[in-house]
Amino acid sequence: MIKNVLFIFTPIFIYLVLSSFIENTQDLILITLILSTIIFWATNVVPLYFSSLIFLFVPIVFSISSKEVVFSGFSSSAFWLVFAGMLIATAVKNVQLNDRFSLIFANIRNLTYLKLLIYISIFSILFSFIMPSSVVRIVLLVPLAVVVATNLGFSENDKGYIGIMLTFILSSTLPAFTVLTANVPNMILAGLTKEVFDYEILFSQYFISNFLVLGLLKNIVIVSLIYYFFNDTPKKQITIEKSKAYSKDEKIVLAVILVMLTFWMSDFMHKISPSIIAIVGVLFLAYPSINIIKSKDINTINFSSLIYVAAIISLGSLVASNSYIKTTLFEAINQFEPFEYELFNYMALTSIMSFSGIVITQPTIPAIFTPLAEQLSQISGFSLDEIFMMQVAAFSNVFFPFQAPPLIVGLALSQIKQKYMLKIILFLALISIVFLYPLEYLWLTLLR
Numbered sequence: 001m002i003k004n005v006l007f008i009f010t011p012i013f014i015y016l017v018l019s020s021f022i023e024n025t026q027d028l029i030l031i032t033l034i035l036s037t038i039i040f041w042a043t044n045v046v047p048l049y050f051s052s053l054i055f056l057f058v059p060i061v062f063s064i065s066s067k068e069v070v071f072s073g074f075s076s077s078a079f080w081l082v083f084a085g086m087l088i089a090t091a092v093k094n095v096q097l098n099d100r101f102s103l104i105f106a107n108i109r110n111l112t113y114l115k116l117l118i119y120i121s122i123f124s125i126l127f128s129f130i131m132p133s134s135v136v137r138i139v140l141l142v143p144l145a146v147v148v149a150t151n152l153g154f155s156e157n158d159k160g161y162i163g164i165m166l167t168f169i170l171s172s173t174l175p176a177f178t179v180l181t182a183n184v185p186n187m188i189l190a191g192l193t194k195e196v197f198d199y200e201i202l203f204s205q206y207f208i209s210n211f212l213v214l215g216l217l218k219n220i221v222i223v224s225l226i227y228y229f230f231n232d233t234p235k236k237q238i239t240i241e242k243s244k245a246y247s248k249d250e251k252i253v254l255a256v257i258l259v260m261l262t263f264w265m266s267d268f269m270h271k272i273s274p275s276i277i278a279i280v281g282v283l284f285l286a287y288p289s290i291n292i293i294k295s296k297d298i299n300t301i302n303f304s305s306l307i308y309v310a311a312i313i314s315l316g317s318l319v320a321s322n323s324y325i326k327t328t329l330f331e332a333i334n335q336f337e338p339f340e341y342e343l344f345n346y347m348a349l350t351s352i353m354s355f356s357g358i359v360i361t362q363p364t365i366p367a368i369f370t371p372l373a374e375q376l377s378q379i380s381g382f383s384l385d386e387i388f389m390m391q392v393a394a395f396s397n398v399f400f401p402f403q404a405p406p407l408i409v410g411l412a413l414s415q416i417k418q419k420y421m422l423k424i425i426l427f428l429a430l431i432s433i434v435f436l437y438p439l440e441y442l443w444l445t446l447l448r
Helices: 002-018 027-044 048-061 077-094 099-103 113-130 134-151 158-172 186-197 203-228 248-264 274-285 295-297 303-320 323-334 342-360 362-380 384-395 405-414 418-447
Strands: none
Touching: 002 027, 027 048, 027 303, 027 342, 048 303, 077 134, 077 248, 077 274, 077 295, 077 303, 077 405, 077 418, 099 113, 099 303, 113 158, 113 203, 134 158, 134 186, 134 248, 134 274, 134 303, 134 405, 158 203, 158 303, 158 405, 186 362, 186 384, 203 384, 203 418, 248 274, 303 342, 303 405, 323 342, 323 362, 342 362, 342 384, 362 384, 384 418, 405 418
């Protein structure tokens, strides 16, 4: 009953409040829709797929934006990577290749849960340097996470199982914001600085400026939080028969994964979309004479998660194409009055950009704020380079899973409840603002 009341009256309340500030009806409806949907996603007042369908339906009914923008999520690379990732994970499971992968962690001596989380986090960060797409990393790592957790005797509802899933997902995504080639917002930032300011951000410069605090220290915080909330005891050691010969189907799936990995890692040469590579791999494994991915596997796909992913990506497109939201952010920046101490200016500006990500999502932060970098520099007194690096601190700080597509992909593939991830990233966001932001400022000051 309470959920029904909240579902009905939340958008009405937001609409009535905003109607005093927003004159254009279409902008008013859009902002109401975005804020209502975000609240529904964050609170699960209604199922995620239901609020996602409403979000996709309303802009079309009220002609708020074109169909190409509203449904852009369904044509995005991330959407099709999630779809392909679900089927690739099924193929791995069908041939029982997943047991082979957990051998990576089978030789850890005197295994404890904390030691396991540390190894997983290090492995995930290192994988960020090898695999440039964060969504692809999640697609490859979540099936491995499931195998590691189950082979240690954890069931899906165990704290240990949830903690392993979260470590793989968060450690391969959030610290990777400090590796230039590893996440989409990073590349958007680098592309726009070159296009708008003719300023090229170098891999080494980006890494040195950000990795120590926003990568390494943040990963330590991630592991600490997961261990604190989800500490558990492995029920058994990982024991797998190493001498067992590979079956024909195992070899086929392994070969396909290696070929896809090769193409993903070399996309700077051939420019083929990661989603196309993944779909080609799925089509090969589903070919009737191969038949590793079977007809029944298609029916097991979680389509509600796919709709959720598409809606989140479409939200970013709607925000990026709306002039009212951009103008509002521009005016908000103009109202900023610098503090006496530079540290407070850094924390204030970075926090403003970071909190804006709740509405505009992480990939949109560099898309909107990079063109405003010169104005931000004049207001705050920071150099252009420092403004660029402040954006990294902003979009690497996530409050809700829906802000970052890789996190949503991880939730969709791992099938863990959103509330568990939300607990970790909310604490992490608070710690980042209070402790990591000042440390990052001091580090950038040393590098001047």
